Amino acid sequence: MSKEKLVEIKNLKQHFKTGRHSVVKAVDGLTFDIYKGETFGLVGESGCGKSTTGRTIIRLYDATDGEVIFGGENVHNKKNKADLKKFNREMQMIFQDPYASLNPRMKVEDIIAEGIDIHELVNSPQERKKRVHELLETVGLNKEHANRYPHExxxxxxxxIGIARALAVKPSFIIADEPISALDVSIQAQVVNLMKQLQRENDLTYLFIAHDLSMVKYISDRIGVMYFGKLVELADADELYKHPMHPYTQSLLSAIPLPDPDYERNRVRKGYDPNQHDTSEEPEFREVRPNHWVLCTTKEMEHYKKEHATV
Amino acid sequence: MEKLLQVNNLKVSFDTYGGEVQAVRGVNFEVNKGETLAIVGESGSGKSVTTKALMRLIPQPPGRIKEGEILFEGKDLAKYSEKQMQKIRGKDISMIFQDPMTxxxxxxxxxxxxxxxxxxxxxxxxxxxxxxxxxxxxxxxxxxxxxxxxxxxxxxxxxxxxxxxxxxxxxxxPKLLIADEPTTALDVTIQAQILELMKDIQKKTDSAIIFITHDLGVVANVADRVAVMYAGKIVEIGTVDEIFYNPKHPYTWGLLGSMPSLDSADDELYAIPGTPPDLLNPPKGDAFAARNEYAMKIDMEQEPPMFKVSDTHYAATWLLHENAPDIAPPPAIQRRMEKMSRDVQYQTKGDRP
Known part of the structure; x- marks a missing residue:
């Protein structure tokens, strides 16, 4: 895979004021890169800030601090409308809840074509219709569906439909915020297969946010694990599952139930105690093995290195 | 094993303006003392309706128990009055609901x-x-x-x-605990804690559990036996090992295949095409036929009966009929079956505890 950076996130912070003196640090100093053509998985428990990260990257929120650099330009610096519009075309989002994210009063055709209209990508109503029909077929629906409403x-x-809408403006980067959590198991596989196929065909880059770790492992090239607004571990998908280092990652992985009764009978669950860390210095994000980053102190790093040296 | 609950040919329908929705269309199963039966299936397959019917919690109207018996310790709950039911609910049978927030x-x-x-x-x-x-x-x-x-x-x-x-x-x-997706709204780590808690308590109190979920990982963790529901019917039922390592029904294959395992290769997930049928007008023949790539002509015409695979394992698919062609299940399922046969070998050799 090419190692060209598409998105660089530098020290991103998103703090919400919840009272006069209380601040929720939903995202607290995130730094990572997303390479062109890859799927970057972001996992963590609810409330760890993974959705906020996605929403801040696409500028649904204004970042408290830090930079999001997309294709060489800082997203959060753009002030004028034309610049923003150009950026919006490149980056799209698929939302979690397919029931809440489609306007019930709009026809499917208009939902999908909204982006096309805004960016004036077509010249005639016929062309618009044609493009919508194409998109519907790409995502496995048919053109008769264009005149229906979401409730049908x-x-x-x-x-x-949400995926077709995101694809309408031909973006290069798509943020998928738990796109399959609200779906049934058999349908989840359909949607994941579709997303993979679209990625191959259109050279898309995904940021895939989810809490279902087995699905994330399946779809992602690299995975970042978040805990209370911070990345605690980042590695290639296989590497992360084979050699989880941070105790939080280990506890998260050991908690996933697998569809294998034999494995389940022998599963040992690890707990995570945030106090088990070395507190002699402030932990930093360090590369313990090639391309495997862990939030740790120097002492812990030595320990991790020793522990995973032989494998 | 002592039988605690036996459900015979239970049918539940809802009368709507559009017509009669046949949510549960003839379900048979039993629950023994101290065991955990997991019911799996997609939303709309009738798993929640079945268990709500056991507790007589189906709002009437529009819902009604059309037919069937619910024998709890030999007494038919389907014929109980509301007053009698109130003495059972929370005492002999109790329920854990999906959403702890509501x-x-x-x-x-x-x-x-x-x-x-x-x-x-x-x-x-x-x-x-x-x-x-x-x-x-x-x-x-x-x-x-x-x-x-x-x-x-x-x-x-x-x-x-x-x-x-x-x-x-x-x-x-309670003698019977019904848990309707008790962990779906929770994070994995919390989910693991709650599951451990339930198993722990079951050991102490020896109560039976009916566990409804669509997460096969959870099923593998908690269940002794598994019933797979599709379109208001049980299509396959067996012990947890039989269902996971020797599944017979194509729908079960689909469910198992659509979940990535952590060590699975990067091949395409086996997705079940299409969507579940409309229970306003349930299809003639096998309800799964339209989504079943192994469907035969008879699937469109006649509903398959429950075929016996072993004393504990039954599946409703014509593929098990003696005249049916031999069909190889999808690769992901074959890998599971191989694992099963390996395990059996181990057991006979006594290599494993």
Whole structure:
């Protein structure tokens, strides 16, 4: 895979004021890169700030601090509308809840074509219709669906509409915020297969946010694990699952139930105690093995290195 | 094993303006004392409706139990009056609901919610009940119970609230516990805790559990036996090993294949095409036929009966008929089956404990 950086996130912070003196640090100093053509998985428990990260990257929130650099330009510096519009075309989002993210009063055709209209990508109504029909077919629906309303569709079909809408403006980067959590198991596989196929065909880059770790492992090239607004570990998907180093990652992995009764009978769950860390210095994000980063202190790094040296 | 519950040919329908929705279309199963039966299936497959019918919690109208028997310790609950049912609910059969955020009363102290059943069914005095409530809270792993008993639901986190719901369900030592997706709304780490808690308590109290979920990982973790539901019917039922390592029904293949395993290769997931059928007009023949790539002509015309695979394992698919062609299941399922045969070899050689 090419190692060209598409998105660089530098020390991103998103703090929400919840009272006069209380601040929720939803995202607290994130730094990572997303390479062109890859799928970057972001996992963590609810409330760890993974959705906020996605929403801040696409500028649904204004960042408290830090930079998001997309294709060489800082997203959060753009002030004038034309610049923003150009950026919006490149970056799109697929939302979690296919029931809440489609306007119930709009026809599917208009939902999908909204971006096309805003960016004036077509010249005539016929062309617009043609493009919508193409998109519907790309995501496995048919063109008769264009004149219907969202309530006439099932959850999986709605998520397909959401994907068609995101694809409409031909973006290069898509943020998928738990795109399959609200769907049934059999439908989840359909949507994941579709997303993988679209990625191959259109050279897309994904930021895939989820809490379902087995699905994330399946779809992602690299995975970042978040805990209370911070990345605690970042590595290639296989590496992370084979050699989880941070105790939080280990506890998270040991908690996933697998569809294998034999494995389940022998599963040992690890707990995580945030106090088990070395507190002699402030932990930093360090590269313990090639391309495997862990939030740790120097002492802990030595320990991790020793522990995983032989394998 | 002693039989606790037997359900015979249960049919539940809802009368709507559009017509009769046949949510449950003839379900048969039994639950033995002390075991866990998991019911899996997609949303709309009738798994929740089945268990709500067991508790007689189907709102009437529009719903009604059309046919069938629910034999609980030999007595037919389907014929019970509402008054009689109230003596059963929460005492002999209790339920854990999916969403801990909505199944607790926000205006009532936690302690009072746990005490309710104790006072009603076990005729305890308030002070006795409160003592017992604190014990229960300790049992489900809520720290500082003596103080927290006077707190309100909003002062608890999601996982803690689900523990409270478990405590309420366990208050009267029910013989049967129905858990309707008890961990779906929770994070994996909390989910693991709640599952461990339920298994622990089952060991102590020897109650039977019916566990509804669509997460096959959870099923593998908790279940002794598994029933797979599709379009209002049980299409396959067997022990957990039989269902996971020797599945016979194409729908079960689809469910198992659509979940990536952590060590699976990067090949395409096996997705079941299409969507479940409309139960307003259930299709003729096998309800799964339209989504089944192995469907034969007879699937379109006639519903398959339950074929016997072993004493504990039954599946409703024509593929098991003696005249059916031999069909190789998808690769992901074959890998599972190989594992099973390996295990059997191990067992005969005695290599494994």
């Amino acid at each position: 569709f099932s959850g999986g079909q709605r998520q397909r | 199944s607790l009363n926000p205006t009532m102290k936690i302690g009072n919610q746990i005490m309710e059943g104790l006072v009603k069914h076990q005729k305890m005095s308030k002070s006795q009940a409160k003592k017992r409530a604190i014990e229960l809270m300790e049992l489900v792993g809520l720290p500082d119970a003596a103080n927290r008993v006077n707190q309100y639901p909003h002062q608890f986190s999601g996982g803690q609230r689900q523990r409270v719901v478990v405590a309420i369900a366990l208050a009267c030592n």
